[in-house]
Amino acid sequence: MVSLSKNQTISLAKSSSAISQIRFGLGWDPAKKKGLFGKLLGGGDSIDLDASCVLLDNAGNVLDTVWFRQMQSNDGSVKHSGDNRTGEGDGDDETIVADLSRLPANVEHLVLTVNSFTGQSFNDVENAFCRVVDQQGKELARYTLTEQGSHTAVIIASLHRNGGEWNFTAHGNASRGRTIQDMASDIKAVAR
Numbered sequence: 001m002v003s004l005s006k007n008q009t010i011s012l013a014k015s016s017s018a019i020s021q022i023r024f025g026l027g028w029d030p031a032k033k034k035g036l037f038g039k040l041l042g043g044g045d046s047i048d049l050d051a052s053c054v055l056l057d058n059a060g061n062v063l064d065t066v067w068f069r070q071m072q073s074n075d076g077s078v079k080h081s082g083d084n085r086t087g088e089g090d091g092d093d094e095t096i097v098a099d100l101s102r103l104p105a106n107v108e109h110l111v112l113t114v115n116s117f118t119g120q121s122f123n124d125v126e127n128a129f130c131r132v133v134d135q136q137g138k139e140l141a142r143y144t145l146t147e148q149g150s151h152t153a154v155i156i157a158s159l160h161r162n163g164g165e166w167n168f169t170a171h172g173n174a175s176r177g178r179t180i181q182d183m184a185s186d187i188k189a190v191a192r
Helices: 037-042 180-190
Strands: 002-004 009-011 022-029 049-056 064-067 076-078 093-099 107-117 124-135 141-145 153-162 164-177
Touching: 022 049, 022 153, 049 076, 049 093, 049 180, 064 076, 064 180, 093 107, 107 124, 107 141, 107 180, 124 153, 141 153, 141 164, 153 180
Parallel strands: 002 141
Antiparallel strands: 009 164, 022 093, 022 124, 049 064, 049 107, 076 093, 107 153, 124 141, 153 164
16 A cells, blocks of 8 residues: 555556556544533534536546445446444545446546535535545555645545556645535546
8 A cells, every 4th residue: 555645646557467447545534622612522423525526638628426425437447335324433424436347448537526515615524535445455655635724625645547547646726615616626637
């Protein structure tokens, strides 16, 4: 497993042989409240973050979107696990599975985003991460988001087709918006 820093890219072909399906796992925890009230109340509130995957062509045009309102791509090659509204528990809070062998040939980018549908900022989030797991369950790469701030969305990572191989890039780009439609210009910028 490779732990990535912001803006670092790795080739998934070098990480595992014959990748046909990958799973993006996204996780987070509510930030613990600080001070006397935090100790009395025993931690943070639940955080409803939403993982999404936007499929783009080489020119950055949106071809399809997988998110809590559309749980799979039109062709069925990308599927969402469902909406986790709390961030509680260990491990992946939401997952998105992509069958790379079934993706349409014009899909060049898969952009992974996380946004706060309830409008809470990333100051209220801890331990946010994105990881890529192959079809055998081997973790290939992980990106831990360390930046907190007043933003309500993050373009956390992307997958880009490079010839016949896929490259995974950790972005961690802050954005604004409660849904992926609000983030459209920032998402397209990643594909350029």
